[in-house]
Amino acid sequence: MKEDVAAVRTFAIISHGGAGKTSIAEAMLFNAGVTTRLGKVDEGTSVMDYEPEELKRKTTISSAFNTFTWKKHQLTIIDTPGDFNFIADTKTSMQGADSVLVLADAVDGVRVQTEKVWEFADEFKHPRMIFVSKMDRERADFFKTVEDIQNNFGKSCVPLQIPIGSAENFQGVVDILNEKAFFFTHGDSGRFETGEMPAELADQAAQYRQELVERVAESNDQLLEKYLEEGELSLEEVKSALRGAVVSGTLVPVACGSGTGNIGIQPLMDLIVDCMPSPLDCEPRKGRSPRGDAEIVRQPLPEAPFSALVIKTISDPYAGRLSVLRIFSGTLSPDSTVYNATKETKERFGQLLRLKGKAQEPVQTAGPGDIVAVAKLKETTTQDTLCSEKEPIIYPAVDLPPAIYSLAVEPKSKGDEEKIFSSLSRLMEEDLTLKLDRNEETKEMILSGMGEIHIEATVDKLRRKFGVEVNLRLPRVGYKETIKGKARIQGKYKKQSGGRGQYGDCWIEMEPLQRGEGFQFVDKIVGGVIPKQYIPAVEKGIAEASVEGALAGFPVVDFKVDLVDGSFHPVDSSEMAFKIAGSMAFKKAVLEAKPVLLEPIMFMEITVPDDCMGDIIGDLNSRRGRVLGMESKGKKQIVRANVPLAEVLKYAPDLRSMTAGRGMFTMKFSHYEEVPGQLQEKIIEAAREEAK
Numbered sequence: 175m176k177e178d179v180a181a182v183r184t185f186a187i188i189s190h191g192g193a194g195k196t197s198i199a200e201a202m203l204f205n206a207g208v209t210t211r212l213g214k215v216d217e218g219t220s221v222m223d224y225e226p227e228e229l230k231r232k233t234t235i236s237s238a239f240n241t242f243t244w245k246k247h248q249l250t251i252i253d254t255p256g257d258f259n260f261i262a263d264t265k266t267s268m269q270g271a272d273s274v275l276v277l278a279d280a281v282d283g284v285r286v287q288t289e290k291v292w293e294f295a296d297e298f299k300h301p302r303m304i305f306v307s308k309m310d311r312e313r314a315d316f317f318k319t320v321e322d323i324q325n326n327f328g329k330s331c332v333p334l335q336i337p338i339g340s341a342e343n344f345q346g347v348v349d350i351l352n353e354k355a356f357f358f359t360h361g362d363s364g365r366f367e368t369g370e371m372p373a374e375l376a377d378q379a380a381q382y383r384q385e386l387v388e389r390v391a392e393s394n395d396q397l398l399e400k401y402l403e404e405g406e407l408s409l410e411e412v413k414s415a416l417r418g419a420v421v422s423g424t425l426v427p428v429a430c431g432s433g434t435g436n437i438g439i440q441p442l443m444d445l446i447v448d449c450m451p452s453p454l455d456c457e458p459r460k461g462r463s464p465r466g467d468a469e470i471v472r473q474p475l476p477e478a479p480f481s482a483l484v485i486k487t488i489s490d491p492y493a494g495r496l497s498v499l500r501i502f503s504g505t506l507s508p509d510s511t512v513y514n515a516t517k518e519t520k521e522r523f524g525q526l527l528r529l530k531g532k533a534q535e536p537v538q539t540a541g542p543g544d545i546v547a548v549a550k551l552k553e554t555t556t557q558d559t560l561c562s563e564k565e566p567i568i569y570p571a572v573d574l575p576p577a578i579y580s581l582a583v584e585p586k587s588k589g590d591e592e593k594i595f596s597s598l599s600r601l602m603e604e605d606l607t608l609k610l611d612r613n614e615e616t617k618e619m620i621l622s623g624m625g626e627i628h629i630e631a632t633v634d635k636l637r638r639k640f641g642v643e644v645n646l647r648l649p650r651v652g653y654k655e656t657i658k659g660k661a662r663i664q665g666k667y668k669k670q671s672g673g674r675g676q677y678g679d680c681w682i683e684m685e686p687l688q689r690g691e692g693f694q695f696v697d698k699i700v701g702g703v704i705p706k707q708y709i710p711a712v713e714k715g716i717a718e719a720s721v722e723g724a725l726a727g728f729p730v731v732d733f734k735v736d737l738v739d740g741s742f743h744p745v746d747s748s749e750m751a752f753k754i755a756g757s758m759a760f761k762k763a764v765l766e767a768k769p770v771l772l773e774p775i776m777f778m779e780i781t782v783p784d785d786c787m788g789d790i791i792g793d794l795n796s797r798r799g800r801v802l803g804m805e806s807k808g809k810k811q812i813v814r815a816n817v818p819l820a821e822v823l824k825y826a827p828d829l830r831s832m833t834a835g836r837g838m839f840t841m842k843f844s845h846y847e848e849v850p851g852q853l854q855e856k857i858i859e860a861a862r863e864e865a866k
């Protein structure tokens with residue numbers, strides 16, 4: 175379908191959840207003739223949101239791809255999820271793009287989540303364009319949104335279009351550069367007429383045009399010189415330098431329209447062709463050699479050695495595994511063998527498939543800029559590099575955010591544990607933020623992800639794809655016990671009724687250690703009062719007994735035991751007897767040495783808009799949190815705090831509702847701390863209740 179690499183535009187649509195990404199993609203597909211009816215997210219007729227879990231929630235959960243022709247160019251859309259719950263998929267599939275289209279909702283403006291994906295685009299050095307979406311919504315305000323965009327992303331963001339009317343009077347857009355207006359007919363047919371720019375928009379258009387020319391001039395030394403000398407540039411000069419300015423990042427063009435109304439979408443598609451880079455316009459991809467760390471650059475040419483990155487894996491219980499690749503260099507044909515440089519193995523595949531939302535279409539060849547899929551690779555996973563075996567390269571993998579929400583999973587029907595484990599492992603192939611761990615202390619299977627919706631969607635998939643039903647509940651907190659005081663205690667085990675007796679006797683001194691120091695044992699026996707061979711048995715008895723503390727049965731940590739005295743019996747003493755004596759001494763000593771409960775404390779970094787700050791701090795206090803520091807970044811505040819795990823088991827959904835989805839956080843285990851007195855009682859009582 176494509177003529178050459180210069181005619182390829184592969185871009186990702188990114189923004190916060192619900193800004194209209196999928197609706198824009200649908201409008202493009204409709205305008206390009208890929209679909210015969212405009213797909214609607216709300217009606218479940220979207221081509222790009224097709225998984226049952228997406229239809230149920232009316233939101234994108236898993237990025238989708240579509241390739242089509244627009245005015246002799248090959249456009250490939252990567253429609254990404256906007257919700258934080260599915261951010262890993264957004265980030266990994268963004269690696270497949272050469273540029274990004276960032277959406278800003280004309281009512282809601284730039285949200286925290288949009289900033290997050292903008293940072294990803296920075297990380298990948300993707301040139302970008304902004305589209306102010308939902309111009310037909312009530313209270314839509316283009317100029318306020320542009321102000322918000324510039325406050326957040328800088329003055330390089332300059333409108334290339336302005337809207338004609340807004341909300342229910344939104345009719346179309348003005349192309350500032352060419353001073354043309356596109357008036358759209360009512361309904362979502364996308365039909366429009368080209369006409370004169372309305373007079374009342376002339377001043378505004380002239381002002382933005384000036385800014386635009388300056389930005390374009392700045393991207394190019396020759397143009398800048400001319401501009402400074404003559405005070406202006408010709409339309410042709412500006413137009414031919416436009417893409418260069420976007421690629422260099424000196425200009426981020428802003429367009430506007432409505433996806434569901436199909437207004438302004440064809441002009442947007444034209445801008446994508448004109449302003450966004452082909453693979454040839456981008457810096458060639460860099461990777462490293464699998465042998466040694468030498469940097470390798472692959473030119474985006476069909477005749478270069480083949481190289482591609484696996485940006486997504488789709489796991490299907492029947493069709494098997496589908497690996498989605500972005501080709502960076504070379505040419506790929508069906509029925510080939512490629513080299514997986516990451517795993518150092520060869521992989522064979524049959525058909526080469528182009529993705530069309532849910533549908534797949536076999537193709538005979540694919541080259542730089544293409545996103546294609548192949549089935550049933552044996553060992554390949556997302557983030558692996560596939561390449562020519564003779565000229566191998568490894569592209570860097572991206573960092574993904576750590577999981578922040580965990581639930582304990584158990585099977586609805588007994589005996590399904592193994593099935594849960596294997597099915598979840600399959601789902602983890604396609605979802606890199608999903609984690610499954612067994613907590614040995616609490617004996618639970620813990621499923622972790624980015625939030626409530628992430629885990630719920632995973633459970634839905636488990637049921638649909640593998641027929642496995644599970645129960646979920648908040649995990650138990652891994653409390654521990656320790657001591658605050660000292661004790662000197664005798665443990666004596668003596669059994670001398672009939673047959674051979676048992677005799678073990680030890681005196682221990684117990685004292686607390688610093689947090690994290692664990693258990694230390696010091697042998698201070700002199701004069702052989704306990705024979706050498708029995709001393710490890712005493713230590714073992716203590717270590718084994720410390721797995722269950724005296725307070726509530728949690729493991730005892732951070733204490734030191736000195737073995738100071740004891741006695742033995744020449745016939746009845748044994749390792750077993752000394753082990754029991756050690757354990758007896760330990761149990762008594764703990765009770766005497768002021769035992770206390772310890773709880774895990776998390777380190778959290780919370781990013782929220784300014785206006786939520788008071789609520790967030792107040793809430794952290796009520797969760798027994800300790801704020802360590804604050805930092806402002808634009809209109810956002812970053813709070814760092816230590817908070818007990820028990821208080822933040824549900825922080826992901828709670829923060830979501832406190833900030834209307836505008837807050838984000840990360841958290842990781844920091845250290846253990848003593849549980850305050852009155853709470854200890856409650857936890858101990860609950861643990862004893864459960865043990866009954």
Ligand SMILES: Nc1nc2c(ncn2[C@@H]2O[C@H](COP(=O)(O)OP(=O)(O)OP(=O)(O)O)[C@@H](O)[C@H]2O)c(=O)[nH]1
Nearest residue numbers: 191192193194195196197233234256308432433434
């Ligand atoms: N009025 C109006 N509503 C829109 C427009 N675009 C999208 N919507 C509505 O906004 C909601 C979200 O639209 P989507 O296209 O699913 O947004 P998204 O950015 O793909 O959302 P996520 O996939 O959840 O990140 C849906 O109810 C759409 O009908 C628009 O241009 N105008």
Ligand SMILES: [Mg+2]
Nearest residue numbers: 195196233234
């Ligand atoms: Mg979507």
